Amino acid sequence: MKIGFDNEKYLREQGDEIRRRAAKYGKLYLEFGGKLMNDFHAARCLPGYDPNVKLRLLQSLKDQAEIVLAIFAGDIEHKKMRADFGISYADDALKLIDDLKALGLLVRGVVITRYTGQIAAQQFRTRLERRGIQVWFHYVTQGYPADVETIVSEEGYGKNEYIHTERPIVVVTAPGPGSGKFATCLSQIYHEYRHGFKAGYSKFETFPVWNVPLEHPLNVAYEAATIDLNDCNMIDPYHLAAYGKTTVNYNRDVDAFPLLRAIWERMTKKECPYKSPTDMGVNRIGFGIVDDEIVREASKQEVIRRYLRQQCDFAEGVVDRESVNRAEALMRKLDLKTEDRIPVEAARRAAQVAQAAGKGKAGGNIVSGAAVQLKDGRIVTGRNSDEMHACAAMMLNAVKTLAGIPEQIPLIAPGIIQSITHMKHDILKGGYTSLNLDEALIGLAISCTVNPAAQIAAEKLNELRKCEVHLTHMATPGDEAGLRRLGCRYTCDPYFASSALFTARQ
Numbered sequence: 001m002k003i004g005f006d007n008e009k010y011l012r013e014q015g016d017e018i019r020r021r022a023a024k025y026g027k028l029y030l031e032f033g034g035k036l037m038n039d040f041h042a043a044r045c046l047p048g049y050d051p052n053v054k055l056r057l058l059q060s061l062k063d064q065a066e067i068v069l070a071i072f073a074g075d076i077e078h079k080k081m082r083a084d085f086g087i088s089y090a091d092d093a094l095k096l097i098d099d100l101k102a103l104g105l106l107v108r109g110v111v112i113t114r115y116t117g118q119i120a121a122q123q124f125r126t127r128l129e130r131r132g133i134q135v136w137f138h139y140v141t142q143g144y145p146a147d148v149e150t151i152v153s154e155e156g157y158g159k160n161e162y163i164h165t166e167r168p169i170v171v172v173t174a175p176g177p178g179s180g181k182f183a184t185c186l187s188q189i190y191h192e193y194r195h196g197f198k199a200g201y202s203k204f205e206t207f208p209v210w211n212v213p214l215e216h217p218l219n220v221a222y223e224a225a226t227i228d229l230n231d232c233n234m235i236d237p238y239h240l241a242a243y244g245k246t247t248v249n250y251n252r253d254v255d256a257f258p259l260l261r262a263i264w265e266r267m268t269k270k271e272c273p274y275k276s277p278t279d280m281g282v283n284r285i286g287f288g289i290v291d292d293e294i295v296r297e298a299s300k301q302e303v304i305r306r307y308l309r310q311q312c313d314f315a316e317g318v319v320d321r322e323s324v325n326r327a328e329a330l331m332r333k334l335d336l337k338t339e340d341r342i343p344v345e346a347a348r349r350a351a352q353v354a355q356a357a358g359k360g361k362a363g364g365n366i367v368s369g370a371a372v373q374l375k376d377g378r379i380v381t382g383r384n385s386d387e388m389h390a391c392a393a394m395m396l397n398a399v400k401t402l403a404g405i406p407e408q409i410p411l412i413a414p415g416i417i418q419s420i421t422h423m424k425h426d427i428l429k430g431g432y433t434s435l436n437l438d439e440a441l442i443g444l445a446i447s448c449t450v451n452p453a454a455q456i457a458a459e460k461l462n463e464l465r466k467c468e469v470h471l472t473h474m475a476t477p478g479d480e481a482g483l484r485r486l487g488c489r490y491t492c493d494p495y496f497a498s499s500a501l502f503t504a505r506q
Contacts, residue, residue, distance in 0.1 A: 003048035004295040010288030011053065015060050017282045018204070022064070022169050024273075025200030027192060029185040030065075030282070032173035033205035037099055038085070042206055044489065045221050045299045046289070058105055058171065065169040066106040069093055070179045073112050073121040082176060086484060089175040090124055096175065097133065108165055109134030113180025116140060136161040138180065138187060145259050152266045157190040177229055182256070190267050200273070201264075203253075203280045208233045210247045210278050211286040217299035217334055219248055224306035224330050227323050239276035253277040300334055301468075304341045304491070307331050311494040312474050341491065343379065343470040346371035348493070350381040350390075351472040368473040368497060370394035372488070374402065375467060384434060387417050389497075391471055391479040392440035395464070395486070402460040403453075411454045412443040436478025441485065464488055473497040 022028040036054050043051045075089045082092050100107050110128055112121050115137040125135040138160040143150030150156050172181045185201050192199035207222035219233050236249040238257055254277055261272040274280050289295055310327040313319040339345050350369030370390040371381045380401050382394030396411050421433040447454035465487035474492045483490045
């Protein structure tokens with residue numbers, strides 16, 4: 001796998017920029033956009049990028065910085081999920097607190113934003129406070145966005161609970177977008193000035209990248225990742241007018257800038273120090289790119305992944321046709337098709353071969369195929385059968401290939417497969433007997449005790465991490481769990497694995 005990004009160069013640039021910005025104020029509220037931890041989108045688009053490099057950045061600032069987590073009350077109420085982990089935003093906030101504390105970073109607490117009395121948000125606050133975590137409520141800002149006089153008053157930001165902070169850099173982060181980080185920062189600055197303290201604001205947003213072209217695949221991939229937010233990259237008109245230089249920003253920041261400037265000047269009674277949304281940012285991610293061609297290709301692959309994801313979400317009724325249309329438009333912008341993702345064609349061909357062989361249905365499921373592109377470029381496929389899901393068969397074939405084990409040698413003893421299917425079908429009364437990927441991994445682990453080939457193959461599972469996988473059907477929960485455990489980057493065609501409406505945990 002080729003490298004297109006230098007973490008060490010980026011850390012030096014980014015740390016210096018944040019320190020320069022913080023030195024201008026008594027206290028800097030730094031809005032941390034994107035994922036603070038496990039930023040797999042950035043890692044997919046920037047080969048070589050450490051998904052936790054921002055944690056390393058914070059560790060370099062840990063004596064100067066403290067952290068506040070923001071989470072939208074509505075996301076708690078509706079149990080919004082983080083797709084890459086399969087956990088809710090609320091649970092991700094808990095995980096984030098644990099991980100930050102384990103690294104010796106100071107977490108001041110959690111602010112629940114746009115709170116309007118949601119019972120789930122109240123319960124979440126109680127749950128945290130009983131574990132010793134400070135929690136504050138911030139409310140829907142009265143007058144927002146037009147009535148600046150009300151916003152900057154006791155009826156606006158003044159209603160929010162003040163978060164007492166002590167260090168010169170306050171990082172405001174969140175489990176995901178739309179969590180209220182920006183409003184939290186401005187609310188805090190309002191309270192700081194009321195208490196007689198000089199405070200400032202800056203934004204640390206990984207994407208879009210301000211100093212690469214607007215139509216660069218890296219920036220297009222950001223649009224593909226934020227279709228649900230209707231984000232649209234654009235040239236920053238304020239920066240162009242002020243400096244005569246072309247930089248890239250996105251619609252929400254550009255739209256919010258006049259409001260920020262007006263609020264700032266009303267709160268501080270001084271001219272806003274920023275002339276553009278780009279000025280507000282401290283992002284130096286573009287300076288870590290060391291091979292533009294590698295980044296371009298990786299970003300194109302991410303656009304395809306996002307397009308396939310939108311199609312699956314549409315099939316499941318999660319998104320509307322407009323979201324799919326926007327994803328298609330981004331594909332056309334970069335002249336991409338799904339077959340440009342290497343495992344896609346191989347998986348579809350595997351399903352077609354099985355279908356042509358007259359397999360019809362396997363284990364009650366529609367015949368489907370799966371393919372993985374190994375790190376050395378080899379493609380390994382699998383198809384479903386009465387014993388295995390396509391994804392499970394693909395995984396077993398892949399570790400055989402990596403270990404140099406002949407195809408005819410079984411890794412999971414037939415007796416173990418029969419025992420699992422007996423448990424599923426006859427004892428637990430399940431509708432399907434074939435092993436999904438998660439179950440196949442357990443079967444492989446059991447086989448290791450009696451089968452030396454299984455032991456050798458199991459040692460190769462780590463080599464599947466970051467490998468590209470495609471399924472010709474939407475992953476069942478058991479396959480999805482297994483793919484996450486293995487760390488594979490997977491996509492699916494928008495077809496259900498079974499004609500049954502309720503598939504339980506296959």
